[in-house]
Amino acid sequence: MGKLIIKEKILSKNSDMAKQLRNKFKNTLVLNFVSSPGSGKTSILERVLVMLKDKYKLAVIEGDQQTSNDADRIEATGVRAFQVNTGGSCHLEASDVERGIAELGLDLDLLIIENVGNLVCTAAFDLGEDAKIIVLSTTEGEDKPIKYPTMFRVGTAFIINKTDLLPYVDFDIEKCIEYAKGVKPDLDVIKTSCKTGEGLQELARYIEKMIQIKKG
Amino acid sequence: MGKLIIKEKILSKNSDMAKQLRNKFKNTLVLNFVSSPGSGKTSILERVLVMLKDKYKLAVIEGDQQTSNDADRIEATGVRAFQVNTGGSCHLEASDVERGIAELGLDLDLLIIENVGNLVCTAAFDLGEDAKIIVLSTTEGEDKPIKYPTMFRVGTAFIINKTDLLPYVDFDIEKCIEYAKGVKPDLDVIKTSCKTGEGLQELARYIEKMIQIKKG
Numbered sequence: 381m382g383k384l385i386i387k388e389k390i391l392s393k394n395s396d397m398a399k400q401l402r403n404k405f406k407n408t409l410v411l412n413f414v415s416s417p418g419s420g421k422t423s424i425l426e427r428v429l430v431m432l433k434d435k436y437k438l439a440v441i442e443g444d445q446q447t448s449n450d451a452d453r454i455e456a457t458g459v460r461a462f463q464v465n466t467g468g469s470c471h472l473e474a475s476d477v478e479r480g481i482a483e484l485g486l487d488l489d490l491l492i493i494e495n496v497g498n499l500v501c502t503a504a505f506d507l508g509e510d511a512k513i514i515v516l517s518t519t520e521g522e523d524k525p526i527k528y529p530t531m532f533r534v535g536t537a538f539i540i541n542k543t544d545l546l547p548y549v550d551f552d553i554e555k556c557i558e559y560a561k562g563v564k565p566d567l568d569v570i571k572t573s574c575k576t577g578e579g580l581q582e583l584a585r586y587i588e589k590m591i592q593i594k595k596g
Numbered sequence: 597m598g599k600l601i602i603k604e605k606i607l608s609k610n611s612d613m614a615k616q617l618r619n620k621f622k623n624t625l626v627l628n629f630v631s632s633p634g635s636g637k638t639s640i641l642e643r644v645l646v647m648l649k650d651k652y653k654l655a656v657i658e659g660d661q662q663t664s665n666d667a668d669r670i671e672a673t674g675v676r677a678f679q680v681n682t683g684g685s686c687h688l689e690a691s692d693v694e695r696g697i698a699e700l701g702l703d704l705d706l707l708i709i710e711n712v713g714n715l716v717c718t719a720a721f722d723l724g725e726d727a728k729i730i731v732l733s734t735t736e737g738e739d740k741p742i743k744y745p746t747m748f749r750v751g752t753a754f755i756i757n758k759t760d761l762l763p764y765v766d767f768d769i770e771k772c773i774e775y776a777k778g779v780k781p782d783l784d785v786i787k788t789s790c791k792t793g794e795g796l797q798e799l800a801r802y803i804e805k806m807i808q809i810k811k812g
Contacts, residue, residue, distance in 0.1 A: 418736025
């Protein structure tokens with residue numbers, strides 16, 4: 381069997397399960413956070429979820445190859461989290477989300493999925509989410525949107541994190557946004573820093589607006 | 597056919613081809629550079645290869661999902677480079693290296709493979725290399741060695757890059773080294789910065805020593 385055919389079979393099985401998940405997520409906004417390792421996804425979530433947790437029912441599914449560090453950090457904020465250890469796999473699949481909601485339940489306004497740090501394979505696996513939120517930090521180089529265009533094509537919002545480091549790194553933020561919009565013109569861009577707090581309230585409001593749209 | 601069996605078949609075919617490559621690399625030191633996207637692999641290579649290029653015959657195989665940016669940067673230093681665009685794939689495979697050496701030839705003292713930015717799948721695919729060199733930047737969080745232990749287990753050297761940013765980030769470098777050595781006690785650690793130049797000559801000497809060992 382050719383590699384491409386194998387890949388298509390895996391993807392098509394995942395896609396079927398993602399469709400079933402999407403049917404279950406009628407009243408739950410599901411956001412799939414994707415990035416390279418170390419871009420600051422967990423730090424952003426720690427800060428933004430506390431802004432939302434008293435108003436909405438939230439939970440987080442954390443994907444990592446190993447450790448429960450990220451789920452522990454989220455739970456320390458008072459938000460429930462379920463850790464998936466993917467072992468040899470570089471992305472979460474719909475079946476991982478299925479396991480997560482079996483634990484967390486579906487009585488949720490917002491389910492955040494923090495995917496494994498990877499900008500390639502995570503783009504291909506539908507997890508039943510409403511939107512993929514891409515996080516890139518200012519230390520990673522402004523050319524990432526054109527190096528990993530598949531991810532940017534399937535993204536809804538693009539968070540440029542660690543803006544506090546801009547004075548110390550060679551990162552042309554306007555060029556980066558131009559590259560990203562070249563790949564996906566209607567991408568929403570939010571600049572954030574967990575050090576200075578820049579953009580975190582804007583991101584919380586952005587998510588809140590999506591929750592309200594989802595609930596109709 | 598189960599997913600695990602499919603994966604094993606792909607890996608075993610790759611492994612056979614890697615063995616054939618290793619037989620061809622009798623007089624060529626082959627280093628497989630792995631990291632997250634944006635850790636600074638290309639910048640390190642730009643600086644270190646110019647230190648070696650007048651003394652040794654060098655070439656680079658560059659892996660990226662899209663663009664030839666990295667190969668263009670390497671060629672600007674006067675070192676030959678071959679770009680592989682992996683499209684949907686998050687790692688290089690032995691067949692990509694085979695294509696690379698068909699272009700670059702085997703009359704080389706040193707072949708550098710700059711893998712796709714990914715800390716999971718790149719660990720599983722043998723490219724016929726002598727050693728995997730892991731690059732992590734100080735902006736990525738010190739817990740990466742325990743989050744991605746498979747990679748650290750198969751690595752020979754561990755470069756901690758962007759030390760110039762240490763004053764501005766929360767990164768406990770000693771803790772990071774401790775985590776890495778916990779996974780692989782004999783990992784060689786080199787701290788580098790392309791801004792201050794820290795560690796780059798040390799890295800060049802380290803590679804030079806490996807070339808000499810390989811040549812016997």
